[in-house]
Amino acid sequence: MTLDDPTMTGPLAGEDRATAIRDHLRDAIVDRRLAPGTKLSEAEVGTLFDVSRTVVRAALQALAFEGLVRIERNRGAFVATPTPEEARQVFAARRLIEPDIARAAAERITPTQIANFRDRLHDESQLMSERGPSARRAEIRASGDFHLLLASVGGNTILLRFMEELVARSSLVIAVYGRSGASSCGHDDHANILTALELRDADQAAQLLLTHINHIEVDLDLRNTDNIPLRDALNRR
Template sequence: MTLDDSTIPGPLAGEDRAAAIRDHLRDAIVDRRLAPGTKLSEAEVGVLFEVSRTVVRAALQALAYEGLVRIERNRGAFVATPTPEEARQVFAARRLIEPDIARAAAGRITPDEIATFRERLHDESRLMGERGPSARRAEIRASGDFYLLLASVAGNAILLKFMEELVARSSLVIAVYGRSGASSCGHNDHGNILDALEQRDANQAALVLLTHIDHIEADLDLRNTDNMPLRDALHRS
């Protein structure tokens, strides 16, 4: 893979370059281009991004801290494969955090932010009508962005950071256990959440969000996805 200016920009310090690689790998994991269990070779990633193995190692360690990568001594780094119990814990955490995010957002949301949400829902509708793995990955990513936008509107930077990790972990869980890749009722739920936000009905927004989390979790089983080669997963079309 030959990188251009749209992937890793110009000369960067080691720490900044490691952060950029971490972000690219995280995107590939969240988008399900890197399946759980995929080996992340330091040498191969280093070649793809034209950096040293030391820089790659820093990026992988950061992802391990987030729970997206598993590092095994003498074996290397792998995309994490969450256990059923870890999957339940992810959604239990979301049930604790997201209702309060919805309540806070209901008290702060502006007409411009509502318009932004409407645009996102339009994009989700379009993606739901498309077919193929890339469309499914884009749909899951759009769904995750909905929750991050909600957390941003709530105005709590700490909770937004928590949600970034929870959304990433949720995507990983869906990659392992999801039947359809996304809840079939997800888009309607998002619309109902937005309706409650627009009406500034904090309790209704929280209630619909909890119902939506139930719908996502109900769509899980023990199905695994097929691995994609590392080079293909990190290729950006």
């Protein structure tokens, strides 16, 4: 679907366009192309995507509901900047639900899914050998995708939706407080978790995942980030 699809008319078209814009903005936030605190001008976003401000506003409100955007009266919308307490809450929530997701995945995983995980680990390994901000963002995104694939294998669609929000919020936290970049998750941790899944050792998978989350959180510290223009972040012409 493209935002300028001429066949899209009526209320549903507006909803579809708002969803597409939300997804574009969400990806830019998760990939850290949009830094926390970046102003999201309704007029500029509308121009970039050739839609009305009403459609943009709906997209921004959806992101605000997810906790990725902060809307301030008379000032506009901004990429959210999580506080240290909010950061702790994100990882506390992950510690509560991800071990059970790992247990469920260990019981349900198939050879095809194991192969998919191995492909993702190979991609992670390749990205770790590259340099530069774009490679770093791709590595962080690939790491988050590992956790989302795990939730998908676990088979609980409600928990998968929770994980989508938690992974996105984790990306924001890492953008603000990531100390060394290791917050993007340890490649070796992922490999060990996959080994436990392949052995169908549910308890080991759960414990490894819990340790892994602790590894991510321990690398966090206060850190400044530089904003880049909205147009460049969204890569629109």
